[in-house]
Amino acid sequence: GQQVMQIPQYQHVQEGEDFTTYCNSSTTLSNIQWYKQRPGGHPVFLIQLVKSGEVKKQKRLTFQFGEAKKNSSLHITATQTTDVGTYFCAGRGEETSGSRLTFGEGTQLTVNP
Amino acid sequence: NAGVTQTPKFRVLKTGQSMTLLCAQDMNHEYMYWYRQDPGMGLRLIHYSVGEGTTAKGEVPDGYNVSRLKKQNFLLGLESAAPSQTSVYFCASSYRDRNVEQYFGPGTRLTVT
Numbered sequence: 173g174q175q176v177m178q179i180p181q182y183q184h185v186q187e188g189e190d191f192t193t194y195c196n197s198s199t200t201l202s203n204i205q206w207y208k209q210r211p212g213g214h215p216v217f218l219i220q221l222v223k224s225g226e227v228k229k230q231k232r233l234t235f236q237f238g239e240a241k242k243n244s245s246l247h248i249t250a251t252q253t254t255d256v257g258t259y260f261c262a263g264r265g266e267e268t269s270g271s272r273l274t275f276g277e278g279t280q281l282t283v284n285p
Numbered sequence: 286n287a288g289v290t291q292t293p294k295f296r297v298l299k300t301g302q303s304m305t306l307l308c309a310q311d312m313n314h315e316y317m318y319w320y321r322q323d324p325g326m327g328l329r330l331i332h333y334s335v336g337e338g339t340t341a342k343g344e345v346p347d348g349y350n351v352s353r354l355k356k357q358n359f360l361l362g363l364e365s366a367a368p369s370q371t372s373v374y375f376c377a378s379s380y381r382d383r384n385v386e387q388y389f390g391p392g393t394r395l396t397v398t
Contacts, residue, residue, distance in 0.1 A: 178327075181325060202383070202384075203383075203384055205386065213391075214375060214389040214390060214391050214392050215328065215375070215377075215387075215389045216389070217386035217387065217388075220384065220385075220386065222384065260327060260328065262328075264383065267383065272330055272333070272343065272344075273330075273387070274330075274344075275320075275327040275328040275329070276327055277325055277326060277327040278327050
C-alpha cells in the first residue's frame, strides 16, 4: 500500500534558525497536504499542493511539491517559539487508485528561545 | 459553530471492557473519519464514512466498529478493549472526498490497563 515517510522525526533549533521537514512517498501523489499539531492539540490544516513543482508561501513558511509528485518539503525561515509543534504531511494517491489520505509520521519541532 | 467535537476527552478502561467514542460535527460534512495517533506513527485511519448510513474500513480497523446513523455523528466502538488500543483518537470531517482539508476534533485520550 501507499507509504508516506517523513524526516527528521525530531528537530531542535534555536529561535531564529531555519527548519525544514521532508516528506517522501512510495507512489505518485495526486496532492499533498500539510498539518500542524501544537503540543496537546489536534492537527490543523496548513496548506494543500496539487501541481507538479508547485511552491506556496505563507509568511515564513514555504511549501514545495516535487516535480515527480513523490516528495514535498516544508521550510520555516527564522523560527519563532510559536512554531513549536509537530508538522505532518499527508498524501493521496491518484484518483484511480482508490487510496485514502495517508499521513507521515510527523516531525516534532522544538524551538529554544 | 463548534466544528468537530468529541466525547469523552479522557477515559481509562480495563482490558475487556467496552466503550463508545462519539464524534459530532456541525458543518454538514458528508465525510467523517476516525484516526488513532501513537508516538512516532503519525495518524492512522481506522474507519471512515462517505455519508449517512455508510461505513468503510481504513488502515487499522481490527478491534473497532463504527456507525453513522445520523449525518452529523460518527461513533467509534471498542467491544473488548486491549492494551494495544491505548492511544489518542481523533475524529475528522470534510465536505467532500478529495482535495479538501480535514477538520479535526480535539481528541480522546484512551488508556487501557
